[in-house]
Amino acid sequence: MTNPLLQYRFEIPFADIRAEHVEPAVDELLATANAAIDRIATSTDAPTYDNTLGALEACTLQLEYAMGIVGHLESVATDEALRSAYNAVQPKVAAFSSAIPLHEGLWQRLRALAGSPGADQLDPTRARHLKKTVDEFRRHGADLPPEGKTELQRLDVELATFTTKFAEHVLDATNAWELVIEDEHALAGLPESAVEAARHAAQAKGKPGFRFTLQSPSLIPVLTYLDDAAIRRRMWHASNTRATAEPWDNRPLMADIVRLRAAKAKLLGFASFADLVLEDRMAKTGARAIAFVEELRARSEAAFAREQADLLAFRRELEGPSAPELQPWDVAYYAEKQRRALYDFDEEALRPYFSLAGVLDGVFAVATQLYGVRFEKDASLPTWHPDVQTYRLLDESGARLGAFYVDPYPRETKRDGAWMNGLVTGRVGPAGFEPHLGLVCANVTPPLPERPALLNHREVETIFHEFGHLLHHLLSRVTVRSLGGTNVAWDFVELPSQIMENWCWERDALDLFARHWQTGETIPEPLLQAMRRARTFRAASAMMRQLGFCDVDLSLHTSYDPARDGDVVAFARQVMQRYSATALPPDYAMIAGFGHLFSHPVGYAAAYYSYKWAEVLDADAFDRFLAEGLFSRQVGEAFRRTVLEPGDSRDPADLYRAFRGRDPDVEPLLRRSGLVA
Numbered sequence: 188m189t190n191p192l193l194q195y196r197f198e199i200p201f202a203d204i205r206a207e208h209v210e211p212a213v214d215e216l217l218a219t220a221n222a223a224i225d226r227i228a229t230s231t232d233a234p235t236y237d238n239t240l241g242a243l244e245a246c247t248l249q250l251e252y253a254m255g256i257v258g259h260l261e262s263v264a265t266d267e268a269l270r271s272a273y274n275a276v277q278p279k280v281a282a283f284s285s286a287i288p289l290h291e292g293l294w295q296r297l298r299a300l301a302g303s304p305g306a307d308q309l310d311p312t313r314a315r316h317l318k319k320t321v322d323e324f325r326r327h328g329a330d331l332p333p334e335g336k337t338e339l340q341r342l343d344v345e346l347a348t349f350t351t352k353f354a355e356h357v358l359d360a361t362n363a364w365e366l367v368i369e370d371e372h373a374l375a376g377l378p379e380s381a382v383e384a385a386r387h388a389a390q391a392k393g394k395p396g397f398r399f400t401l402q403s404p405s406l407i408p409v410l411t412y413l414d415d416a417a418i419r420r421r422m423w424h425a426s427n428t429r430a431t432a433e434p435w436d437n438r439p440l441m442a443d444i445v446r447l448r449a450a451k452a453k454l455l456g457f458a459s460f461a462d463l464v465l466e467d468r469m470a471k472t473g474a475r476a477i478a479f480v481e482e483l484r485a486r487s488e489a490a491f492a493r494e495q496a497d498l499l500a501f502r503r504e505l506e507g508p509s510a511p512e513l514q515p516w517d518v519a520y521y522a523e524k525q526r527r528a529l530y531d532f533d534e535e536a537l538r539p540y541f542s543l544a545g546v547l548d549g550v551f552a553v554a555t556q557l558y559g560v561r562f563e564k565d566a567s568l569p570t571w572h573p574d575v576q577t578y579r580l581l582d583e584s585g586a587r588l589g590a591f592y593v594d595p596y597p598r599e600t601k602r603d604g605a606w607m608n609g610l611v612t613g614r615v616g617p618a619g620f621e622p623h624l625g626l627v628c629a630n631v632t633p634p635l636p637e638r639p640a641l642l643n644h645r646e647v648e649t650i651f652h653e654f655g656h657l658l659h660h661l662l663s664r665v666t667v668r669s670l671g672g673t674n675v676a677w678d679f680v681e682l683p684s685q686i687m688e689n690w691c692w693e694r695d696a697l698d699l700f701a702r703h704w705q706t707g708e709t710i711p712e713p714l715l716q717a718m719r720r721a722r723t724f725r726a727a728s729a730m731m732r733q734l735g736f737c738d739v740d741l742s743l744h745t746s747y748d749p750a751r752d753g754d755v756v757a758f759a760r761q762v763m764q765r766y767s768a769t770a771l772p773p774d775y776a777m778i779a780g781f782g783h784l785f786s787h788p789v790g791y792a793a794a795y796y797s798y799k800w801a802e803v804l805d806a807d808a809f810d811r812f813l814a815e816g817l818f819s820r821q822v823g824e825a826f827r828r829t830v831l832e833p834g835d836s837r838d839p840a841d842l843y844r845a846f847r848g849r850d851p852d853v854e855p856l857l858r859r860s861g862l863v864a
């Protein structure tokens with residue numbers, strides 16, 4: 188029998204793919220790809236796009252296809268055999284990928300192409316492909332002399348070791364901490380569900396009473412609801428001094444990681460690690476990202492001060508004029524009380540209006556109105572589970588753009604969260620358009636025997652968000668596959684997804700699909716208004732918290748100097764104090780548990796700002812729809828042509844300007860967040 192992972196088929200035969208296929212297929216595909224790369228590198232023909240970059244793209248296609256399928260099945264239908272097969276091949280594939288930019292012969296061929304007269308005659312997409320590839324090889328050390336390559340390798344090995352250690356410390360320090368409370372009276376204020384969870388957690392450890400931990404599902408309810416301020420303080424303090432003492436002390440590791448990153452950037456010819464990471468992102472430089480964060484901070488400051496004054500006034504209304512200033516462990520607690528006092532709004536009241544079938548119809552209807560595309564059920568695609576639904580996407584002319592799967596509900600064999608994945612990235616090929624294949628996975632509230640799947644509003648936004656990624660994938664029209672669809676800069680990729688969430692807040696869009704599952708009624712006006720008002724509650728505080736993370740990340744990866752600024756913990760505390768309404772205690776060390784920045788050699792380091800950057804883009808882009816029509820075909824068409832179809836075939840800043848007619852403006856995000864009128 189042939190190995191299904193070695194054959195390319197658009198209709199992927201999921202039922203035929205087994206764990207024992209994985210290793211032999213990947214080994215064979217790696218050998219084929221390596222041989223093909225050697226052939227490219229040793230060719231004596233004059234270098235052309237086709238015999239270098241084009242050939243390089245082609246030689247990894249089947250490997251990417253197979254790994255995409257295996258990784259996908261590992262996420263949605265895993266078992267022990269599949270997981271161990273996947274774990275066995277992953278390091279081999281990672282090693283293969285990281286060796287490509289260091290292949291001397293391949294690099295010489297690419298340089299020869301870049302320096303050849305033919306390079307000037309490449310079409311813009313191929314020219315960009317060449318430039319991006321050459322830059323990427325350089326950022327991976329291709330241009331360094333032998334001793335530089337050795338040094339880079341040493342830095343990378345140390346970074347991998349230290350960041351892994353950092354992540355282990357956070358995990359171990361988190362798991363080592365517990366607070367057991369025997370007296371149930373001490374739990375006043377805590378919701379029943381959190382009390383029950385703590386009781387179970389204690390029982391599981393053979394302890395009496397109630398057990399609390401630093402994991403979010405245990406920590407967050409305590410900080411939000413528990414009346415006893417001393418307990419809140421203990422847990423807040425433990426959480427914010429995590430991994431700062433032996434045997435899990437992250438303080439020396441952070442200093443080393445920041446130093447190694449700076450050394451790596453310098454070796455590769457960049458002024459800072461942020462400049463190295465951001466060269467290929469929309470922000471381009473650390474300085475630009477810092478200016479962006481500073482602009483948002485300045486624009487949020489006044490609303491932030493107002494929110495804190497209101498919260499203190501609220502506390503003093505409750506407890507009398509001599510109630511003390513708020514401490515960091517008080518903020519979430521009083522904010523929750525204030526939220527309930529201000530908005531008598533129950534999220535759950537919306538659920539009956541959001542059946543899953545209705546929400547899918549809604550996202551299809553929005554896409555149809557904006558882009559003229561059509562969705563049809565497609566029974567021809569095999570799936571991996573009976574709950575999975577399959578569709579095809581057709582253009583207005585009836586031409587097939589692609590197909591996709593929707594896998595909505597949780598299962599024991601499926602990982603948590605929601606995501607979009609492109610199993611096949613099509614392209615505009617020499618023989619015409621080749622369609623795309625993608626999927627949306629989620630873990631929304633499943634149906635019950637007596638009622639359909641009813642979603643909360645956050646889940647509705649999640650479905651719209653992932654469909655935004657899916658449309659970016661399915662509507663892509665690029666000649667070079669690796670520049671197609673969602674293969675765009677990290678600080679640009681959330682624009683197509685986040686913009687879709689906006690339609691979940693507008694009456695005219697909601698009325699297309701949000702119907703009470705029993706009565707067929709649309710959402711009552713008071714409920715919709717309450718939902719919209721609650722959206723901006725303490726938005727400046729949420730903004731400042733995020734900006735504090737962005738600032739500390741960028742500061743550490745641009746200007747931080749241990750000789751001048753002292754140790755990382757003290758430096759980070761000083762930076763973050765500017766974004767905190769309450770005085771941070773001297774031993775505040777949130778940074779020591781900040782996995783986004785330190786758990787991976789790169790990860791979110793110098794890139795935490797991307798969250799806010801993408802929000803600015805999506806609010807500003809959506810503002811054009813608000814101004815010219817929520818369902819304007821003309822604006823939809825413009826968004827499709829300038830943002831969704833080109834993938835990474837053009838610079839994202841140019842794409843954005845092509846859609847908006849100017850650079851992004853922070854104003855619409857501030858307005859949407861209620862920070863300016």
Ligand SMILES: [Zn+2]
Nearest residue numbers: 652656681684
């Ligand atoms: Zn996303």
